[in-house]
Amino acid sequence: MRRAFLFAVVAFAVAACAGTPNGSRSRARAARIKEDPRVDELLKKMTLEEKVGQTVLFTSDWTVTGPSMRSGYLEDIKAGRCGALLNAYTADFTREVQRVAVEETRLGIPILFGYDVIHGFRTIFPINLGMSCSWDIPAIEESARIAAEEAAAAGLQWTYSPMCDISVEPRWGRISEGSGEDPYLGSLISAAMTRGYQGDDLSKDNTILACVKHFAAYGAPQAGRDYNTVDMSERWFREFYLPPYKAAIDAGALSVMASFNELDGVPAHASNHLMNEILKDEWGFEGFVVSDYTGINEMIMHGYAADESHAAELSMNAGLDMDMMSAAYMNHLTDLVKSGKVSEKTLDHAVRRILNIKAALGLLDDPYKYCDPQREKERTLTEENKAFARQFAAESMVLLKNNGVLPLKKGEKIAVLGPMAATKDDLLGSWRGAGQVEAVPASIEDAIKEVTPVAASASKVVLVLGEPWDWTGEAASRTSINLPVEQTELLKSLKKQGKTVAVVLLNGRPLDLSEESEYADAILEAWYPGTMGGYAVADVLFGDCNPSGKLSVTFPRDLGQVPIYHYAKNTGRPYIHPDAKYESRYLDCPNEPLYAFGHGLSYTTFEYSAPVIPGSTSVIPGTDRESPVLKGDGTLTVKVKVTNTGSVAGTETVQLYIRDLVGSVTRPVKQLKGFERITLQPGECREVSFTIDSEMLSFYRQDMTWGPEPGDFKVFIGGASDNVKEASFRYEI
Numbered sequence: 146m147r148r149a150f151l152f153a154v155v156a157f158a159v160a161a162c163a164g165t166p167n168g169s170r171s172r173a174r175a176a177r178i179k180e181d182p183r184v185d186e187l188l189k190k191m192t193l194e195e196k197v198g199q200t201v202l203f204t205s206d207w208t209v210t211g212p213s214m215r216s217g218y219l220e221d222i223k224a225g226r227c228g229a230l231l232n233a234y235t236a237d238f239t240r241e242v243q244r245v246a247v248e249e250t251r252l253g254i255p256i257l258f259g260y261d262v263i264h265g266f267r268t269i270f271p272i273n274l275g276m277s278c279s280w281d282i283p284a285i286e287e288s289a290r291i292a293a294e295e296a297a298a299a300g301l302q303w304t305y306s307p308m309c310d311i312s313v314e315p316r317w318g319r320i321s322e323g324s325g326e327d328p329y330l331g332s333l334i335s336a337a338m339t340r341g342y343q344g345d346d347l348s349k350d351n352t353i354l355a356c357v358k359h360f361a362a363y364g365a366p367q368a369g370r371d372y373n374t375v376d377m378s379e380r381w382f383r384e385f386y387l388p389p390y391k392a393a394i395d396a397g398a399l400s401v402m403a404s405f406n407e408l409d410g411v412p413a414h415a416s417n418h419l420m421n422e423i424l425k426d427e428w429g430f431e432g433f434v435v436s437d438y439t440g441i442n443e444m445i446m447h448g449y450a451a452d453e454s455h456a457a458e459l460s461m462n463a464g465l466d467m468d469m470m471s472a473a474y475m476n477h478l479t480d481l482v483k484s485g486k487v488s489e490k491t492l493d494h495a496v497r498r499i500l501n502i503k504a505a506l507g508l509l510d511d512p513y514k515y516c517d518p519q520r521e522k523e524r525t526l527t528e529e530n531k532a533f534a535r536q537f538a539a540e541s542m543v544l545l546k547n548n549g550v551l552p553l554k555k556g557e558k559i560a561v562l563g564p565m566a567a568t569k570d571d572l573l574g575s576w577r578g579a580g581q582v583e584a585v586p587a588s589i590e591d592a593i594k595e596v597t598p599v600a601a602s603a604s605k606v607v608l609v610l611g612e613p614w615d616w617t618g619e620a621a622s623r624t625s626i627n628l629p630v631e632q633t634e635l636l637k638s639l640k641k642q643g644k645t646v647a648v649v650l651l652n653g654r655p656l657d658l659s660e661e662s663e664y665a666d667a668i669l670e671a672w673y674p675g676t677m678g679g680y681a682v683a684d685v686l687f688g689d690c691n692p693s694g695k696l697s698v699t700f701p702r703d704l705g706q707v708p709i710y711h712y713a714k715n716t717g718r719p720y721i722h723p724d725a726k727y728e729s730r731y732l733d734c735p736n737e738p739l740y741a742f743g744h745g746l747s748y749t750t751f752e753y754s755a756p757v758i759p760g761s762t763s764v765i766p767g768t769d770r771e772s773p774v775l776k777g778d779g780t781l782t783v784k785v786k787v788t789n790t791g792s793v794a795g796t797e798t799v800q801l802y803i804r805d806l807v808g809s810v811t812r813p814v815k816q817l818k819g820f821e822r823i824t825l826q827p828g829e830c831r832e833v834s835f836t837i838d839s840e841m842l843s844f845y846r847q848d849m850t851w852g853p854e855p856g857d858f859k860v861f862i863g864g865a866s867d868n869v870k871e872a873s874f875r876y877e878i
C-alpha cells in the first residue's frame with residue numbers, strides 16, 4: 146500500500162439551524178476546502194491521461210451473488226483511466242478493487258465508491274416523499290445518519306442523495322424520490338440529509354459524501370414524462386426550484402449531480418449558467434460536479450452536441466468535473482486538451498476538486514478505512530436501526546380521511562384484503578439501496594395478524610391498495626394517477642356488502658382518490674414505508690402510534706387540475722362567485738384539491754385560537770385602521786394557542802403561511818414560511834410563536850434583486866394550508 150500523502154482538511158460550514166424551522170434560517174455557507182498539499186504534489190506528477198482518469202466514473206456489474214467488475218474496467222483502473230466506481234459495495238469487494246487501484250497503478254490514487262443510498266442502505270426507511278410528510282427534520286437527519294453508517298461500513302464513501310427536486314407533477318414517477326412541492330420544507334430536508342450523511346467530519350468511518358441532485362429543475366418535466374424538456378422563467382426557477390439545492394450546499398454538501406433535462410434550451414450537462422455561474426461562482430461551491438448516468442453523451446440526442454468529443458468539450462468547459470458512464474471524458478479529454486479546446490487549467494480545476502474530496506474522506510490516509518467486514522456486520526440492520534425505521538415509518542404516514550373507524554380495537558375481528566396486503570417487496574419502494582425483501586420481517590397482513598384475529602368474513606376490513614413499487618421512481622411516469630380500476634371496484638363491492646373499510650395505500654405519488662374517498666371509511670396514506678413498514682402500518686391502525694404526517698404535496702381531485710400547489714397566484718379573476726363564468730375555474734371540477742398541502746388527520750383533534758401579533762401598531766395610510774408593524778430589520782412575533790381537544794395525546798404540525806398583498810411582481814396567495822411540531826396531552830394547550838423578519842418577506846423583485854417590499858401582509862396559521870386562521874401586519878422600511 147502506498148501512503149505518499151500528508152493530510153486533508155475540510156473546514157465545514159457553521160451548522161445550519163434547520164431543526165427549528167419556525168422562521169429561523171441557515172446561517173451556513175458553502176463548505177470551504179483547504180487545498181491539500183498532497184493534491185498539488187500529485188497534480189505535478191500526473192500525466193494528462195492520469196488526470197483524465199480521475200474524472201471518469203464507471204459502474205460495476207452485478208451477478209446474482211453480488212457485485213463484480215467487468216474485466217475491461219479493471220484494466221481501466223489498473224491503467225489509471227478510472228478514478229471512481231458506482232454500484233460496487235461490501236467491505237470485501239471494495240477492498241479488493243481498492244487494492245488494485247492503490248497497489249497496481251503508477252500513482253496509487255484510491256478509488257471513490259458511490260451508490261444510490263436514497264432512503265436507507267440496508268435498513269430501508271420510507272421513500273423520500275413519505276419521509277417529507279413527517280415534517281420531522283431531526284428524524285430525517287437521523288435516517289440519513291443511519292444510512293451513512295451502514296453504507297460506509299460496506300465500503301462506500303459517496304451517496305447520490307439528497308434528491309432536491311421540487312415537483313408539482315404527479316405523473317412523474319420520480320416525485321416519489323423528492324420532498325414534495327414546497328421549497329421551504331424541501332430546503333430544511335435537503336440540509337438535514339446532508340448533515341446526516343456527512344456529519345461534521347467527512348473523514349470519519351461512519352460518514353459519507355452527499356451528492357445534491359439533480360441540478361437543476363429535473364422535477365418539472367413537460368407532460369410529466371421523465372427526462373423531458375424543462376422551461377420556466379429565471380424568477381420562478383430561483384424562487385421555487387433552486388432553494389433546496391442551495392440549502393444542501395450551504396449545509397456543506399461537497400458534490401452535485403447534473404440533471405438529464407434541458408433548461409431554457411441548454412442541457413444541464415453543458416450549462417455554464419447552472420454549474421459555473423450559479424453553483425461555483427455565485428454560491429462558492431468548492432466540491433465537484435458529476436454527470437448523471439450517460440448524461441454527457443445524451444447531449445448528442447438532445448441535438449446540442451455534434452458528437453461525443455463535442456459533448457465532452459461542452460461539459461468540461463461548463464464546469465462538469467466527472468463523467469458518469471459516458472466514457473466521453475475517457476475517450477476525448479486528452480485530445481481536447483492537446484488541441485486547446487479545453488485548457489489544461491480547466492482540467493486541473495476538475496481534478497483538484499475530485500482529489501481534494503478523496504483527501505477529505507480520508508482515502509489518501511487509509512484507502513481501506515471503509516472496508517472492514519467486522520464493522521459491516523456490526524453496524525448493519527441493527528435492532529436500533531430497525532426500531533428507528535419502524536417509528537419513522539409510522540410518522541411518515543398521513544391519515545387522509547377517518548370517519549371514526551380508526552383506530553381499530555385490538556382483539557376485534559378484522560379482514561385484511563387487497564392486492565398489496567401480503568407484499569413485502571412493495572414495502573421497500575424504488576431506489577431501495579441494498580435493502581432486501583428477506584430482511585422485511587412482516588407484510589401488513591402479517592403484522593396485523595400478530596395483533597388481532599384475522600377473518601375474511603369480518604365486517605371490518607383493512608383494504609391494502611396501491612401502486613406496485615416499480616410504478617414510481619425513474620422512468621415510471623403515468624398518464625393516469627388513479628388506482629388500478631379493479632382496486633376501486635373491490636372497495637366498492639365491499640361497501641355494497643355493508644363492510645366498514647379502512648383503506649391503506651402503498652404508493653409513491655399523489656393519486657386521484659376522489660372516488661375512493663367517497664367510499665372508504667378511512668384512508669391511511671402509508672407510501673412505501675420500508676423494511677419495518679408492515680409493523681408501522683399496524684402501529685398506526687391500532688393506535689399505538691397516533692398518526693401525525695402532513696402532506697408535503699397536494700392531492701388533486703382530478704389530473705386535469707395539475708399542476709396544483711398551495712403557492713399559486715391569485716390571477717386577475719380569482720374564483721369567488723359560485724355561479725360566475727368568467728373567473729379562473731373549471732366547468733366540470735372545483736378548483737380546490739381533494740387533500741391540500743399540509744393536510745393530515747390525527748386520532749385526536751386540535752383547536753387553534755386566532756393568531757395574535759403583540760407589539761406596536763401604526764395607522765394604515767388612507768384609513769383609520771391600525772395594523773401591527775414590522776420595521777426594517779426588526780422582527781415581529783405572531784402567537785397562536787393550540788389545544789388538544791380530543792381524548793388521546795397527539796402530535797400536530799403548526800404551519801405558518803404568509804401573503805404579500807401587493808408586490809412589484811405578483812406574489813402567491815399563501816407561502817409556507819415556518820412550522821413547528823408539538824405534542825400535546827389531552828386537554829393540553831400550548832402557545833406557539835413564530836418570529837417574522839424581513840427575510841421571510843423577501844422575494845425576487847421586478848429587477849431580480851432579492852429583498853422585501855413595504856406594504857400589507859397576511860399571516861395564516863393552522864393545521865393545513867386550507868385550514869388556517871389569519872391576521873394582518875404591515876412592513877415598513
Ligand code: BGC
Binds near residue numbers: 231261305437619
Ligand atoms: C439517476 C440518478 C442516479 C444514477 C446512478 C441515474 O439514472 O438519474 O439519480 O443517481 O442513475 O444510479
